[in-house]
Structures are given as structure tokens and as C-alpha cells.
Amino acid sequence: xxYIFRPExxxxxxxxxxxxxxxxxxxxxxxxxNLDVALAVVDVKKRSPRHYHCQTEEVYHILxxxxxxxxxAEVEEVGPGTTIVIPRNTKHSLENTxxxxxxxxxxxxxxxxxxxxxxxxxxxxxxxPA
Numbered sequence: 001x002x003y004i005f006r007p008e009x010x011x012x013x014x015x016x017x018x019x020x021x022x023x024x025x026x027x028x029x030x031x032x033x034n035l036d037v038a039l040a041v042v043d044v045k046k047r048s049p050r051h052y053h054c055q056t057e058e059v060y061h062i063l064x065x066x067x068x069x070x071x072x073a074e075v076e077e078v079g080p081g082t083t084i085v086i087p088r089n090t091k092h093s094l095e096n097t098x099x100x101x102x103x104x105x106x107x108x109x110x111x112x113x114x115x116x117x118x119x120x121x122x123x124x125x126x127x128x129p130a
Contacts, residue, residue, distance in 0.1 A: 002029040010039055018046040019101070027111040036111035042067065042102040047095035051119045053088055058108045060084040060094070065102030068095045091120060 002009075010022025022039040026032050042048055042065075050070065060069075062082040069076045069084055070093040077097075078084065086092050096102040106112075 001031055002026075005029075005037070007039055018048045019043040019096075021106070023112070032111075034111075035107060035109040038106040038108070038112065040104050040106050042094055042096040044096055044099060044101060048093050049119045050091055050093040050121065051117055052091045053108075053116045054118065055088060055110060055116045056108050056112065057088050058086040058106055060086070061105045061107075063103045063105065065096060065100050066098030067102045068097050069093075070095070 005024045005026065007022060010024050013021045013023060015021075019041040021041075024037055024039075026035070026037050040060075060083070062078050062080055062084075064080055066077070066079045069078045069082075070091075071084070071086065072091055078094075094102065094104075
């Protein structure tokens with residue numbers, strides 16, 4: 001069983017639209033059943049696609065860089081030390097507004113499932129299903 005994870009232990013999932021997510025597979029490697037942890041990076045002047053999760057709750061904790069968090073109808077400037085709580089069925093997107101990569105931890109429960117990633121148009125104001 002693994003208890004300690006370093007950035008180089010992550011498996012990179014690259015998306016040229018915005019950046020990378022480094023998956024640590026803690027649910028398998030540390031035998032955690034109810035949460036997952038990842039390191040995410042939004043490249044300079046990029047924005048993650050607006051999306052929501054039906055099953056997953058997330059917490060983002062900004063490590064470095066500056067950005068703008070879009071969560072439902074709210075827009076907030078974020079930077080190191082900022083923690084963002086994202087309930088399920090909540091549309092969200094993160095934009096890098098700074099000069100360096102925006103790096104943040106992602107904690108999700110239950111563990112991340114690619115099939116629970118539902119993208120919507122960044123300009124859309126439609127309601128997310130309850």
C-alpha cells in the first residue's frame with residue numbers, strides 16, 4: 001500500500017484545450033474507497049471547459065498562479081491558498097489569468113470517474129440538472 005505520493009507519481013492526462021491533470025489513483029494504490037486526489041494545471045491564458053459532475057463533489061486548493069473561477073453564475077479571482085468547494089451538479093470552470101501555470105490540488109468524492117464529466121458550453125447559462 002502507498003501512503004505518500006509525489007508529483008512524479010501521477011499519471012498525466014493532457015488536454016490541449018487547457019492543461020493537465022495528474023492522477024494518483026489513490027483509490028487503488030492507497031485503498032481509499034471514498035475519495036481521490038489529483039494535481040491539476042491550467043496553462044497560461046487557458047481555461048478548463050465548463051462542466052459538472054452528477055456523482056462527484058470536488059474541492060480545489062490553489063497552490064500557485066492566479067486565476068478566475070467560474071462557478072454557476074459567480075466569478076471570483078483566485079490565487080495561492082484559495083480553497084473552492086464544488087457540490088455535485090454545479091457548473092464550473094477555471095481560467096488562468098496569470099503569467100505562470102495555475103497549479104491546484106483536486107480532492108474528489110467519490111473517486112473521479114471520466115464518465116461523470118459532463119461538459120457544457122462556456123457561455124451557456126442553462127440550469128444544471130438537480
